[in-house]
Amino acid sequence: MKALILAGGKGTRLRPLSCTRPKLLFPILNKPLLDWTLESLAEIGISEVTLAVKHMAEAFMQRYGKSKYGMKISYSREKKPMRTGGAIKYAEELIGHKEPFLVLNGDIFTKIDYTKLLKKHKETNAVAIIALYRVEDPSRYGTVKLTEESRVTQFAEKAPPGQAPSNLINAGIYVLDPKIFDHIPGGRPVSIEHEIFPKLAKEGKFFGHEFKEIWMDIGKSRDYLKANRILLDTEEKKRHLGKDANIDEKVKFNDPVMVDAEVKIGQKSRVGPHAIIGRDVVLGREVLLENSVVFPGAILSDFASVTGAVIGEGATIGKGAKISEGCIIGDYVTIRDNITLSRDVTVCPSKEVTESVPESTRII
Ligand code: GDD
Ligand code: MG
Numbered sequence: 001m002k003a004l005i006l007a008g009g010k011g012t013r014l015r016p017l018s019c020t021r022p023k024l025l026f027p028i029l030n031k032p033l034l035d036w037t038l039e040s041l042a043e044i045g046i047s048e049v050t051l052a053v054k055h056m057a058e059a060f061m062q063r064y065g066k067s068k069y070g071m072k073i074s075y076s077r078e079k080k081p082m083r084t085g086g087a088i089k090y091a092e093e094l095i096g097h098k099e100p101f102l103v104l105n106g107d108i109f110t111k112i113d114y115t116k117l118l119k120k121h122k123e124t125n126a127v128a129i130i131a132l133y134r135v136e137d138p139s140r141y142g143t144v145k146l147t148e149e150s151r152v153t154q155f156a157e158k159a160p161p162g163q164a165p166s167n168l169i170n171a172g173i174y175v176l177d178p179k180i181f182d183h184i185p186g187g188r189p190v191s192i193e194h195e196i197f198p199k200l201a202k203e204g205k206f207f208g209h210e211f212k213e214i215w216m217d218i219g220k221s222r223d224y225l226k227a228n229r230i231l232l233d234t235e236e237k238k239r240h241l242g243k244d245a246n247i248d249e250k251v252k253f254n255d256p257v258m259v260d261a262e263v264k265i266g267q268k269s270r271v272g273p274h275a276i277i278g279r280d281v282v283l284g285r286e287v288l289l290e291n292s293v294v295f296p297g298a299i300l301s302d303f304a305s306v307t308g309a310v311i312g313e314g315a316t317i318g319k320g321a322k323i324s325e326g327c328i329i330g331d332y333v334t335i336r337d338n339i340t341l342s343r344d345v346t347v348c349p350s351k352e353v354t355e356s357v358p359e360s361t362r363i364i
Contacts, residue, residue: 001118002095003046003102005037006087006172008054008078011107013220016330016348016362017295017312022056024106025063026224027295029231030242030260030278033109033218034064042069044114046102050094052087054078085192088176089184097178105172109227111214112173120150120209121175127205128180128197131173133215140219142170142193144201144208152206155197168208170197171215221328221346225310228293229274232256242279254290266302284319295331312349326360 011023018026024034041049049071053060057077064073076091088103095101100121102114112131121129130152132144138159145154145165154165170193183200184190200206214234216227239253242261251265254272259265263277266285271277274291281294284302292306295313300306304317308325311317315329318337323329327341330349335341339353344360347353351363 001046001099001101002048002050003041003104004050004052004076004088004091004095005034005104005106006084007034007051007060007106008057008081008087009107010055010081011219014218014224016346017221017310017328020312020331020349022059023218025059026218027276027278027293028109028218028228029235029258029276032063034060034106036109037104037106038064038069038071040111040114041102042071046071048072048074050074050076050091051106052076052078052082052091054081054087081189083189083191085184085190085196086188088192089181089186089190092181092186095178097181100175100177103174103176107218108172109214109216109218109231110171110173112171112211113213116211117173117175117209120207121177124150124207125177126207127177127183128200129175129207129209130197131171132168132208132210133171134167134210134212135169136167138164138167138169141217142197144168144170146208146210150207150209151204152197152201152208153204155193155201155206157191157193157197168210171211172217221310222326225291225293225308228276229291232258232274232276248285260296278313301337 007024011018014023025032074094082090139161142157143164144152218224218227238255240258244262245259246264248267250267252270257272258276260279262280265283269283269287271289275289276293278296280297283300286303287300288305291308294311297314298311299316301319303320306323309323309327311329312331315333317335320338321335322340324343326344328346330347332350333347334352336354340356342358345357347363
C-alpha cells in the first residue's frame with residue numbers, strides 16, 4: 001500500500017522556528033516529526049511514501065532522498081501551493097489507481113492503530129474513511145456528524161464556536177479510494193476540508209473511524225512544547241542520556257529529561273523536569289533549564305535560566321540571561337549577558353538581543 005503525506009504547508013503559526021525549517025522537521029523528543037511518522041508507516045508495511053511538498057521542498061529531498069526505513073520515497077513537488085485537496089490531486093500519477101491509499105496531514109503526531117482504520121475501509125468500501133478524535137474544543141479543527149453506522153453525514157471545517165456538529169474532529173488521517181481523484185478538480189488549489197468532504201458527506205460516500213490512541217497536532221508553538229512534554233511523560237525510561245554526553249557530576253537532574261548525544265552540562269546546573277536537549281548543546285555552570293526544548297548546537301551560558309521556552313538551533317543565551325515562559329528563540333539568535341526576556345517574547349532567526357524585553361513582543 002502507498003501513503004501520501006501532506007508536507008507543503010508554511011507553518012506560519014510556528015514562527016519564528018518555522019522560518020528556517022518546515023514544521024514536519026521540528027524535533028519531537030530529539031527526532032524530526034516526519035521520522036516518527038515514516039517509522040510508523042514502515043511498521044504497518046507501507047511500501048512507498050509520497051511527500052507532497054512545496055514550501056522548503058529541498059529540505060525534505062536532501063534529508064530523505066529516495067528511500068528511508070525500507071520504503072521508497074517519492075516527491076510530488078507543487079509549483080504553487082495546491083492546498084490539501086489540490087495536493088492529493090497533483091500526486092494522482094505517483095499514487096496511481098490500483099488500490100486505496102493512506103493520506104496524512106504531516107503536522108500531526110499519532111500512535112493510531114492503522115490496521116483498524118484499514119479494516120474499516122475494507123468493510124465499507126467507501127470513497128473516503130476519516131480517522132476521528134474526540135477533543136474538548138473543536139474550533140480549530142474539522143468536525144463531523146456521524147451516524148451509528150459510522151457514516152459521516154456532515155463535515156464542517158473550523159466551525160465558529162458552538163456551531164460544530166460534534167466534538168469528533170478530523171485527525172488528518174484518511175484512507176482514500178482512487179475514486180477520490182474524480183471528486184477533486186485538477187489544475188487549481190483545492191481545500192479537501194472546505195470543498196470535497198462536505199460534498200462526500202452529502203453523497204453518503206464518507207465513513208468515520210474514531211480512535212483513542214495518542215494524537216497531537218503541533219500547529220502552534222504551545223502545542224509543540226506540550227507534545228514534547230506529554231510524550232516525554234509516556235517514555236518508560238525517565239532519564240535519557242545520549243552517547244558521549246559530558247555531564248558534570250554535580251548536575252542536578254529533575255526527571256523526566258532527555259539529553260541527546262555529545263551534550264555538555266557544567267557543574268551545579270539544574271536540568272528538568274521536562275528538559276529536552278538536542279545534540280551538541282552546551283550548558284555552562286549553574287544553568288537552570290526546565291519545561292523547555294533546546295534545539296541542537298545551542299549554548300546556554302553560565303547562570304542562564306530558561307523556563308517553558310524553545311531555544312532554536314545554534315542560539316546563544318548569554319551569561320545570567322533569563323528566558324521566561326512562552327519565549328521562542330529563533331535559530332542562531334544571540335541573547336546578550338544578563339538580558340531578561342519576559343513571557344511570550346519571540347525572536348526571529350539570527351537577531352541579537354542587547355536590551356531586556358519587559359513585555360510580550362516579537363523581535364523581527
Ligand atoms: N503539499 C501541500 N500543499 N501540503 C499542504 C498545503 C499545500 O498547499 N497546504 C497545507 N498542507 C499540509 C500542511 O503541511 C499540513 O501537514 C496539512 O496539509 C494540513 O494543513 P494545515 O494548514 O496544517 O491545516 P490545519 O491544521 O489548519 O487543519 C487541518 O488539520 C486538522 C488536524 O490537525 C484540517 O485537515 C482540519 O480539518 C484538521 O482537523
Ligand atoms: Mg495543521
